[in-house]
Amino acid sequence: MRRIAKAILSLCLVLALLPGVSARAAGAAPLSIRYQPGVGSTLEVAVTLPDDLSWITGVRCSVFDAQGRLAQAEDYDLAAFTDRPEVSLSYLLSLLEVSGRYTVRVGCLTDGGELFCPQTLSLALTVDPNPVQVASAALTGSVANFQFVTLKGAFDKASAYLYVGTDEPGTGVFRSFYPTVQSDALHYQIYADGSLPVYRVTLRRTYGLTIGETAASLTITAPQKTPIVITGVKPIHLYAPAWDNAVLPAPALESITDKASLLAALHSAWDGLSAAQKQDPRLRARLAQYAEEGLARACAAPGLPVLTKNALEPLAAKALELRAAVMDAFPALPRALRECVTLTYTGAAAVRVEAGLPAIDLRLDTNNGAVTLTPKNLTSLAGGSLTLTPTAVGLSVQTSKEPAEPLVLALATVEQTAAADARDFAGWDNPLTGRAEGRTAPGSYRRVSPWVNFSDIDAKPDEIQTAVRALAACGIVTGTSPGRFSPDAGLTRAQAAALFARLLDLPDAVPQGFADVEPGDWFYGAVGAMQSRGLMSGTSQTAFSPDAPLRRDQLLAIAARVLREEKGYFAAGSLGAYVDAATVPAWAKEDLSLAASAGLIVPRSDNKLACDALVTRGEAAVVLYRIVNS
Secondary structure, eight states, X not given: OHHHHHHHHHHHHHHHHSTTOOHHHHHSOSOEEEEEEOSTTOEEEEEEOOSOOTTOOEEXXXXXXXXXXXXXXXXXXXXXXXXXXXXXXXXXXXTOOXXXXXXXXXXXXXXXXXXXXXXXXXXXXXXXOSOOEEEEEEEEEEETTEEEEEEEEESXXXXXXXXXXXXXXXXXXXXXXXXEEETTEEEEEEEOOSOOSOOEEEEEEOOEEEEOSSEEEEEEEOOOSXXXXXXXXXXXXXXXXXXXXXXXXXXXXXXXXXXXXXXXHHHHHHHTSOHHHHTOHHHHHXXXXXXXXXXXXXXXXXXXXXXXXXXXXHHHHHHHHHHHHHHHHOTTOSBOOOOEEEEEOSSOEEEEEOSSOOSSEEEEEETTEEEEEOHHHHHHXXXXXXXXXXOSSEEEEEESSOOSSOEEEEEOOOOOSOOTTOEEEOOEEETTTTEEEEEEOSEEEEEOOOOOOOGGGTTSOHHHHHHHHHHHHTTSOOOSBTTBOOTTSBOBHHHHHHHHHHHHTOOOOOOOSOTTOOTTSTTHHHHHHHHHTTSOOOSSSSOOOTTSBOBHHHHHHHHHHIIIIIHOBOOOOOOTTSTTGGGSOGGGHHHHHHHHHTTOOOOOTTOOOOTTSBOBHHHHHHHHHHXXXX
16 A cells, blocks of 8 residues: 555656646646548547647657557647647558557657546557559550559559659658559559669558447558569659759859859759759749749849939849840740849838839848839839838838739748737748748738648649648638548639639739629639730630630640740640640640640640540649749
8 A cells, every 4th residue: 555655646746747737737638539530541530639738748649559569659749730630540550560459549748758648549450461463564655754554453443552662672762643543444644754763663552441439440451562563664753843952952042143153053953954854844944933043143232222223224234134144045944034133131121212113023132031023013113112121020011102013022931920910921932042922912921831731632642732732821722611622523714713813813803795704703803804814715705604614725725824924935845745636726726835845734644635624623723833833
């Protein structure tokens, strides 16, 4: 009895010494959990944290076997629970290879140890020892850097993944590809750029699960042990997209001060690419962005209190000269470069704007970010002023006159705390500057990176997941219901007009000549905006057909017009790589040729353009996101 009393006393002392753990907190459940069915093949535990988080450093999910031994564990930072109060068990359970009963516990991590929630989840796990059987694997076609692989065999085709990785033991480098199911075969689209000389392919099935009140059972099919050999498949790039910082080194931009250093940095970046990478249209688009950032740095000068014609004309002339030099040196660039001059300010700045300024993009750069004034905004602000004020959480941009169009804001990460006088700003992350960029009205802003989760895109290709979440974070796309995006659902012409208008931040306009678009319609202003810019037209002289489903050729034509009219892309090449190129409507040939050369077309396993195919929400998101990165 004495030893028991001593043990109880010791436990009480330990709990009392935990930072911030009151007797009430120690005696009550530190958190609660409940079973939450996932979508598809996910299993989640919903976690309810206590109101007082000052004594908690994180959350741990642990899986114990029938003998009470720890089998798997995963720690989660508290920040992960801001918008997603759940722990996914799918990853942890997929690592278990022995059938049996398991117990799942969730606990709070503190500076003094771990406090378990008294609730547990009991699992009955059955692992199927029979490996996936693949009868045949073949390379069935290719377009540009995409290759198409077809697999046949005895496995659950609706839930199969193709894992591609190196053959070096223990590297753990792989990417997964998701199939298109047709009849008795699986069709995979694999991106290849020759970055790795060796690779291996294995097939693994995802697991199904049944969730009950107190138990869940899973069946996990083991991966095929022997690599699948597919003759003729090129090596694939596994680590990151071809246009990331590892390919176009952002640090080299810091050394650019003049024409010589600009051209040297660009040649170094270009020469570091493989022959296949130089043919990648999306990498060439990123090279154009890289060149523009270099131009802006080569044409930099100290901040001016007054923007005058005499002060800016020499800088504008230098920008024009450097742009011509870059365009001559790099004919592979897909579009004309913007002329941009940078004025650098230290701290807050009040800047007066005079009339008659050169037609350039003028970037006013300060500690926490920058604002870029387009020629239209320089004209509309003439006779007024602009004030830049770095704040504790971001940047404030105020104008004395209304700008003609939204300001282009680039915001650095300063502090993620809320501020009563600062609005949230979620722009596109620019890896070349480390800033979030986007269009907005004058005001005070702080940068945020909201996590927007849709559970029904988890089994979709990586590019769809990235595109949907990035577009949703910036308010371009929304879900069809809480937590669901419906990536396979169709898209109407009215919805497409609204998506592109939001992407380009176009002001509403009055549509002309469409009898089926009325002032009370939710899409009225968006249709007018797209029509006025020449980006969308009607299905006839008097009809827009807002409820008609959007076809693939229509989506690509709109996207190509955006690149041409809004971003200055050049004329395009041929559609000869596609087996149905002859069926492209005459009105769409020029636009689709540009879409192909700019890398906007998502390849299909049948090597077709499929102009009449209906567009899905997931495909539209990918095309919009590719425009952003163009």
